[in-house]
Amino acid sequence: MTDFPSFPRHFVFGAATAAYQIEGAVREGGRGDSIWDTFVRLPGRVDGGDSGDTACDHYHRHAEDIALLKELGVDSYRFSIAWPRVQPTGTGPANPAGLDFYARLVDRLLEAGVEPAVTLYHWDLPQALEDRGGWRNRDTALRFAEYASVVAEALADRVPRWITLNEPWCSAFLGYANGHHAPGAREGTPALAAAHHLLVGHGHAMGALRAAGVREAGITLNPDHVTPATPGPEDTAAALRAETQRNLVWTEPLLAGRYPESEEDTWGELITRQTFRRPGDLELISAPMDFLGINYYTPAVVRDAPHREPDPRLRTADDNRFAAVGMPGVRHTAMDWPVAPHTLHALLVSLRDRYGDALPPIHITENGSAEHDEPAPDGTVHDTDRISYLDGHLRAVAAALADGVDVRGYYVWSLLDNFEWAHGYSKRFGIVHVDYATQRRTPKDSYHWYRRLIAARR
Ligand code: GBH
Numbered sequence: 001m002t003d004f005p006s007f008p009r010h011f012v013f014g015a016a017t018a019a020y021q022i023e024g025a026v027r028e029g030g031r032g033d034s035i036w037d038t039f040v041r042l043p044g045r046v047d048g049g050d051s052g053d054t055a056c057d058h059y060h061r062h063a064e065d066i067a068l069l070k071e072l073g074v075d076s077y078r079f080s081i082a083w084p085r086v087q088p089t090g091t092g093p094a095n096p097a098g099l100d101f102y103a104r105l106v107d108r109l110l111e112a113g114v115e116p117a118v119t120l121y122h123w124d125l126p127q128a129l130e131d132r133g134g135w136r137n138r139d140t141a142l143r144f145a146e147y148a149s150v151v152a153e154a155l156a157d158r159v160p161r162w163i164t165l166n167e168p169w170c171s172a173f174l175g176y177a178n179g180h181h182a183p184g185a186r187e188g189t190p191a192l193a194a195a196h197h198l199l200v201g202h203g204h205a206m207g208a209l210r211a212a213g214v215r216e217a218g219i220t221l222n223p224d225h226v227t228p229a230t231p232g233p234e235d236t237a238a239a240l241r242a243e244t245q246r247n248l249v250w251t252e253p254l255l256a257g258r259y260p261e262s263e264e265d266t267w268g269e270l271i272t273r274q275t276f277r278r279p280g281d282l283e284l285i286s287a288p289m290d291f292l293g294i295n296y297y298t299p300a301v302v303r304d305a306p307h308r309e310p311d312p313r314l315r316t317a318d319d320n321r322f323a324a325v326g327m328p329g330v331r332h333t334a335m336d337w338p339v340a341p342h343t344l345h346a347l348l349v350s351l352r353d354r355y356g357d358a359l360p361p362i363h364i365t366e367n368g369s370a371e372h373d374e375p376a377p378d379g380t381v382h383d384t385d386r387i388s389y390l391d392g393h394l395r396a397v398a399a400a401l402a403d404g405v406d407v408r409g410y411y412v413w414s415l416l417d418n419f420e421w422a423h424g425y426s427k428r429f430g431i432v433h434v435d436y437a438t439q440r441r442t443p444k445d446s447y448h449w450y451r452r453l454i455a456a457r458r
Helices: 035-039 058-072 096-111 139-155 168-176 189-211 233-256 263-267 281-285 342-358 384-402 421-426 445-457
Strands: 012-016 076-080 115-121 161-166 216-221 226-228 291-295 300-304 322-324 362-366 407-413 432-435 440-443
Touching: 012 362, 012 445, 058 096, 058 440, 058 445, 076 161, 076 407, 096 115, 096 139, 115 139, 139 189, 161 168, 161 189, 161 291, 161 362, 168 189, 168 216, 168 233, 189 216, 189 233, 189 281, 216 233, 216 362, 226 233, 233 263, 233 281, 233 300, 233 322, 233 342, 291 342, 342 362, 342 384, 384 407, 384 445
Parallel strands: 012 076, 012 407, 076 115, 115 161, 161 216, 216 291, 226 300, 291 362, 362 407
Antiparallel strands: 300 322, 432 440
16 A cells, blocks of 8 residues: 555654553562453463563563664654552552663653653552452542652653553453453442542542643543444444443543433443442543543444343443444454444544534544464564554544544554453564564564655655
8 A cells, every 4th residue: 555544744643552561571670460460360361371471571672662663753652651560569659660661761762752652551450459449449549649640750751641541441341340351350330430430540640640740641442433233222222321331431421521321221220329429520530631542443333132140139330231243244353353444433523523622632542453464484474454454544534634523643553462461462463573482573564554654744
């Protein structure tokens, strides 16, 4: 593909990663355990029994990875800070070795001409806080603000863009409702409490970032583009429940200062009997943000379905009477995710239509695909499917811009093949291939394509 979609001059192009997925070195520099260090050791939870113990060894190889970013020509690099490196038990003064690692990373990025974009929380909660209830416990929101303040005081002068939480839906619902992610719990109202406390933590962290002088701060969500399988009333109502659980539970408090109107139909007594909300929470959560981060991969088509668990006392918070249906006829990635770039365009337009002026400028903080990469003997990967995935989604972003949606940037997920959570190393999202046995990095064709696209804009 030589004809690239076109973008405004100041549009930010970037690449993204997350600490636990790339760093390794989990016992170095005084790092404490996170919930993922515990989870990966539970039998059967991660494909192949994989863990992030070594991952891409980025902790020791960050100079090489920064050189890859520089050569790529990205404006910005989004990475996350491991809370348990900074506060090994989730509270108290900073562990200097932990903070220094990130301070050096930031300095080297700036030397390479790449702007750092920091995610404070990409799912690696200190295990010591989980031992006290984790996100079910409101105190974790206050600990998160304390951590945000420690990091921001050290780095705010050099880091322009800050993201409080990455995909709180995953933390609350995969972590506490269906148990696919750490800490692996399967609960009802406590998972909804976790969702609320993540929002409260975001609100407090925004305050901590402001106090440290940060001017560009926001949250990253993974909103779904949801459509009903049929236009009938049952599937339409099911789609609203899906949208409530996936999107509205976050966007309504954050952008409109209210709880979703459809929450009672979605959760029934799991939400009507809640006791975790306090006066003032909505004001805190809805404090203005400078941007909204959106991670987007694939759409959701849903139909009406009965509860999976008939006994209401045993229902988890994601048992909301809808089920996903397949999308035949479209290409699927190695994650088995249908590829439908026009749904990203539609999602962006629908967010703007719903929230109007209350919708902050948008950064696409993640987009990318896992493909069945087959490296040649020299390590090169001719990943034409990934290139066409990225091209399609960038065109969808350009179309949203043409429709007047204020999108400011796009970060490809991911710079490197890495630890794909419950899928371990079996799924490769990188535009750079990693041979885990040797830690050799080899840029794939998609890396070279993205480099040319960025260069063409200039
Ligand atoms: C994002 O999550 C993450 O921010 C990033 O860390 C991740 O690597 C990337 O996308 C690609 O997945 O099959 O039930 O075990 C997107 C949401 C959450 C989607 C986990 C895939 C698999 C859960 N992802 N989910 S399961």
